[in-house]
Amino acid sequence: MILILVILVGITVSVTIFFHIPYSRTKAEFLRLADNGLSAAAPSNDVFTSEDWKALPSPVRKYFETSGWTGTPKMSSMKAVFKGVDFILSPKKPAIQIDYTQYNFSERPARIALIETSMYGIPFQGLDSYVEGKGSMKGVLAKLFTLFNQQGGEMDQACLVTFLSESLLLPSAAIQSCIAWEPIDDTHARAVIACYGITAGGIFSFNDNGECLSFTTDDRTAIGMDGSKQRVRWSALMKDYKQIDGVRQPTRLQAVWHYDSGDLVYFDSRNFRVEYSYSMTIK
Template sequence: MVLLLVILAGTAIGVTVFFKIPYSKTAAEFQRTADHYLTTPATLNDVFTSEDWKLLPYPVRKYFETSGWAGARKMSSMKAVFKGVNFILSPKKPAIQIDYTQYNFSEHPIRIALIKTSMYGIPFQGLDTYAEGKGSMKGVLAKMFTLFNQQGGEMDQACLVTFLSEALLLPSAAIQSCITWEPIDDTHAGATISCYGITARGIFSFSSNGECLSFTTDDRTAIGMDGSKQRVGWSALMKDYQRIDGIRQPTHLQAVWHYDSGDLVYFDSRNFRMEYSYNMTIK
């Protein structure tokens, strides 16, 4: 009996230490993927001018003109770090607090994101990846056990439209040839992104002073942890703009599923920062 207690105590201590060690295979995969694309040479080597958006719909031009991007260097990527996000994994589940780090790359649609949180003291990590036309969403519990790993055509399109929704936060992506803009009216513009044989579309809404307020699409499928799929309207909301380093940027971001039973704000963050990288090596 004493020996059994010693073994159990040792196992519990070992598990606790293992959970507290910063290293995890999921986080290492995320950083390895980010480093690969961060060291890939980009072809951008100039600054934004009005020529970059002169052919875009009126509200998109106004967004660029009033945000302060004219004269700023064109970036090759964006890193966004979110702390203490209110996050809901699925309907009827309580919100949890997560940390969320993502990279978006402008020249080719690439987006990777790492979720870090814990459930009942057990670490949970999620890895969202969209690269070279393939999207995936993986969840790992206790650094070892894969709970889900969603892939396939619907995930490819969902990841692509998510990249599109964030294009104005990474303006060098918004002017790439893979995105086509369509005029609607003075405060709305449609956008379609096409690459690797996949197309996704949505509508951006703007305020009268040029702030981007939201992006809404029907081209994203809600995929549950159990693999269930449901075609649901989806929106990204941008609020509470401030001038940061001379650029007007939102300080409150939300993501919303528009279920028939009502809207679900499943991602809600007021604590984040965005950094841009400028890899100007010419191929």
């Protein structure tokens, strides 16, 4: 009996130590992808000028002009850090708190994101990636057990349209030739992105002050943890604009599935911060 107790204590201590070791394969893969993207980015000494916005639809042009991007350096990538995000893994599940770190790369569209949280004291990490036209979403429990690893055509398109939805946060991406802009009216514009043989699009909405309010698309598939698939309208909402380093930027982002039964805000962040890279050094 004593031997069994000693073994159980030993296992408990070992597991606790393992959970608190900072290394994980998921995070190492995220950092490797980030390093590869930053190393491949071509440094530039150029700055944004009014010519960069000239061909854009009027509300998109107004967004960049009134935000203060003209005259700022052109960046090759952005890093966004979200702390304490309210996140819902699937409908009818309670929200959990996550930390979320992502990189977007403009020249060859790519996006990677790392989710870090815990469930009942057990570490959970997720890795979303869109690299060289391939999208995936993987969830790993206790640093070892893969709960899901979603890939395929639907994920490729979903990740591509997510990159498009964030393109206004990365102006150098918004003016890439792979994105075609179409005017609608004074406060709406449609954008279509074509990469690696896949196309996705959606509509950006703006207010009269030039702030972008939302991006909405029908080109995302809601894929459940059980592998179920459902075509659902999806929106990214941008709120609470502030002047940061001389540029007006949103500080709150929300992601919404518009189910027939009602809207599900499954990602709700506040006071996130964005860093831009102009060189090939990882931070």
